[in-house]
Amino acid sequence: MADTAAALSHVCVHFPGKALGPIDLAVAAGEIVTLVGASGAGKSTTLRLLAGLERPSQGTLTRAAGPGRTGFVFQSPTLMPWADAAANVALPLELSGLARDAARQRAVQALADVGLGDRSDARPNQLSGGMAMRVSLARALVTAPDLLLLDEPFAALDSVTRRRLIEDIHRLWAARAAPPAIVFVTHDVEEAVYLAHRVVVLSSASGRVTADLPCPGLLPRPDGWRTEADYRAAVEAVAGALEAAMGEAR
Amino acid sequence: MADTAAALSHVCVHFPGKALGPIDLAVAAGEIVTLVGASGAGKSTTLRLLAGLERPSQGTLTRAAGPGRTGFVFQSPTLMPWADAAANVALPLELSGLARDAARQRAVQALADVGLGDRSDARPNQLSGGMAMRVSLARALVTAPDLLLLDEPFAALDSVTRRRLIEDIHRLWAARAAPPAIVFVTHDVEEAVYLAHRVVVLSSASGRVTADLPCPGLLPRPDGWRTEADYRAAVEAVAGALEAAMGEAR
Amino acid sequence: DRTEAPIDEQGRVRLRFATDWRAQAEHGGFYQALATGAYEKRGLNVQIVQGGPGVNVPQLLATGSVELGMGSNSFIPLNLVAEGAPVKAVAAFFQKDPQVLIAHPDEALTGIADLAGRPFLLADASITAFWVWLKAKYGFTDDQVRKYTFNPAPFIADERAVQQGYLTSEPYSIEQAAGFEPRVFLLADEGYPSYATMVLAPNAFARDNAAALRSFIAASAEGWRDYIHGDASAADALIRRDNPDMTQDVLTQAREKLRVNGIVDGGDAALYGLGAMTNERWQAFFDVTAQAGVYPPNLNWRDAFTTQYLPGRG
């Protein structure tokens, strides 16, 4: 198997009144994984753990990506309210040392890629919910990071935009010589299968991994792939695992 | 036709750099409508207009529900960070004069109804994204309002929880002698059809209504209804109208 | 090491003299000497630095910020001795301290003793100065003290109130504003032994600039004589330039009171000349204050002053 991009081994997190884990999850370099699970299962926490934003109470995190080489989309957009869309997207570039003008130029391009080419001057409070989320996505993609952690990036988007963005991300992924590792969180089972090499199901009781199911076929998905039988079968399997994981909670 | 619960006639909103409308939309008492459209089409704005939270630049709003008789779910949870889940849900009850203890009791019940019976003491920052959204939903439902305006209430929820909540809302709606008018915003076309009496499609260019499609069958939906042919046909129709509305933007 | 006063371009000795307040008639003699050239003709280049409530003359002297300073009352040189600061009084131009107590007009009031139990409005500096003497002599207590911020309105508002003042200042402004003539008790007339308007000099400076210091005292004495008895208009003009809030009527009445009460040329000055100080007065002052517990009985009070720079001595 390829190098590990990020891995949690036996990680536990203790919140006041809630303990998660132990979680074991390894993502290989260039691998795409989706994380599914009930609301409150621990998907966002797992993602924050992988990014090093949450300190494990127990267990260890291994991460290959250097500083600034991780892209993250929080579950809510998390934009700087005083900066316009382009300045928000340009932030990681500027932090990595790129000149202001060059950074902005690339940010505007990244905004165009998520369908917001005409809103680069808008402040976060002038954007709709879906637009703000797309700005956040553009910010995560703009540095072409080695590890991408995306927490429900498409939840606030209409299906057409959503599908277009998925194709874009797959294309970007395939185009890189060393493709990035990506972890998606989503609630849409079909999307989970369509997006990734494998789907990881979290138990809603403990945040532990209860299933780890491979998805058939190659990425990016060929046209009409959604009608294929092994795709449907994989969706059924994930849906079943998910319901089982949720049943465990009760 | 029944009484009007809320109606926008020829309403325009001018934002700096963006104008929406004119929007014409009437919701009858006891009617359930879903609003679909591209990201940034104007769904949230329309909902805020119906609630009287956004002032039209032009045109008029008619609303039957008295003060405090409207329930609203914002696109982001919008909870009071200093209050626990139950206190957040109890807020509208207390504002309408209910005693603190009685209000809290009903709030805890409402939280149980959205699957958060055990988290009534948690603060918003201790909740996951989907949990916070469910608290917001419980707050909108707890007063049994005459007009319910729900902005993507299920976007952050897994499919199992989502389906259960939809059934619950339908059941509540049917159980009332004078059922409330409900307007949903959603990006899920199947959900849009499943939820409502009719689906309204907004143009992504202007926020105008480009299609108004009736949904077949009765509410609440009988078991297995999703497999019926006219349901599938309606979904196809809405998907087509939506793609047409989005094409208009380009 | 020696502390020579600086010399200006014309070869005159530069002396900065810090007063205890903004320019007023109580500084008239020094301004007169400045105006008439009495300093200049003795080879001095004197600059008068106006004081104020926060200007701490002893500290300015101790740090060499000024060469000479004004001592408002006899406590100041004794305090300096008590703290081991090498500064002395070298001349006293007010033989009587013009410090007064002011009360509302009342026929029954015969003297300061009758003021027992009344609220006294006193400035910060007075509380550790003449108030100590009043307490010792008349048995007043600290709880009678209220704060005087150089605004007589609270005094006027309360019939029973007593406030401090300068003979030359407050009685006039109270009369002008309130329209009644207050009762005024000059502490010096009741035996308050303090000098006022003294010249203070650091010991080392005095030692190393004895000639200049003698000249300064002599010229100031000349200035004071002129100011009280001669034409004061030039000095008044200088005062009003330094202190635009001063008015001529205030200056005129103040000068009159200085003259009538023999503040400058009464007492020992009549005998020994302006600026005179005597051992006896200093001892009397020390005895009273030491008995009141202000100073240890073994304090070397003789270090507080010297008469060796006065005209006709040394």
Add this chain to the structure above:
Amino acid sequence: MTRALPPLLLTAVLLIVWEIACRALAVPSYFLPPPSAVAEALVERAPVLAASAAQTFRMAFQALLLAGSLGGGLAVLVSLSRRAERAVAPLAVTLQVTPVVAIAPLVLIWVGLDNADLAVVILAAAVAFFPLFSGVLTGLKSADPDLERLFDLYGATPLQRLWRLRIPSALPFVLEGLRVAVGLAVIGAVVAEFVSGSGATQGLAWRLLEAGNRLRTAELLAALVWLAVMGLALNAAVAAVEGWVRRRSGLGAR
């Protein structure tokens, strides 16, 4: 323990530097005494200083309560109407820039010479008023606009909105105003005692002027040490309240 270490360390370093400088440069002690002399004065004059500090603390605390209730109350009142705010804010600014010494005689006349202590409390409260007024007012206007809309929707009365939305939202600004105000109340009590105190209650101002007039600089600095202790104690109290509020509002410790 480790929390208290950095300030203690820095203070110790500064004191040592000061002590050495005083000795090396032979600074006369009436000008600037070394810390050791101040320490001596602190010990020697402990009973007198402690009694005066207690007086000053009492008056500062009363002033703080007065300023808090008036400033906070007025801010809450005017926050209910933009017009009222616009009308009252300039008066608050005017009060802030009015020197205590200029109004002390009026206050003294008003309360009477026999109530000089009350005058001190009133004047100190005037000094501490503005940051509380302004902090509460700014805080009340800092609520999340979406929550404001929610309260609109539920037809909340102005009082309900105030109590359940604006006051909780205002807390960070109120605490910041309080942090500034505690210091101002202490300093205000001293300044007010300077200009309107009485000999009956001898607070720290009395000690300061006595020491200053007598050139006992070490004693003067000892009185300032007591003032600093008082300021730090009140500041720690504010920090404790802040910690409690943060825990309560679930924002976590910083």
Add this chain to the structure above:
Amino acid sequence: MTRALPPLLLTAVLLIVWEIACRALAVPSYFLPPPSAVAEALVERAPVLAASAAQTFRMAFQALLLAGSLGGGLAVLVSLSRRAERAVAPLAVTLQVTPVVAIAPLVLIWVGLDNADLAVVILAAAVAFFPLFSGVLTGLKSADPDLERLFDLYGATPLQRLWRLRIPSALPFVLEGLRVAVGLAVIGAVVAEFVSGSGATQGLAWRLLEAGNRLRTAELLAALVWLAVMGLALNAAVAAVEGWVRRRSGLGAR
């Protein structure tokens, strides 16, 4: 125009009540002159008062700049380390509770008697220091924790974090601190002039003192009117900056 109406109206009402009360109760003018007498004094003494006000304003403004750069700068520095903050904060509190009058002689000696103006500026800056220091420090710590995490993730340097996240987030608290500080700078300039002004300084403090001493209360109040105007002008300037910041940060007018 309508914005200015409520304060003007309220002020007018208060002035009329005051005028009537003075006349009806026949209050002697040295206690409390009617507004008409104050107006007269304002006109009569206009040149002197204006010149003094200009002097005071200049010193207050310089003090504000000094306090802002020192207070803000120090706050920014210590915000980079919890330890530094813990070490320095008690010293800032100590400075805040130290009465100007106690340190005035030291400052005066330090800068030299010929630089009394500088002493005034330094002392006034000491008065205005704390709200700026504390406001900036509180503000720098008020950034959205999720944005802080984002900056962690991108490996931002402390300077980048400061400049691009904390300073913009700090603005509401900085502005609140500034609002309090402008008033304190004005009052500080007056008080500092009281305690350290040798005759050389000709600001409003001496106008106040002399007017009080001579019982020219109308003139005293006229000087206070100038102080109030100064405070209001600086406050309006802060409000203008605030408006600009709000527009810039897209928060909209309140």
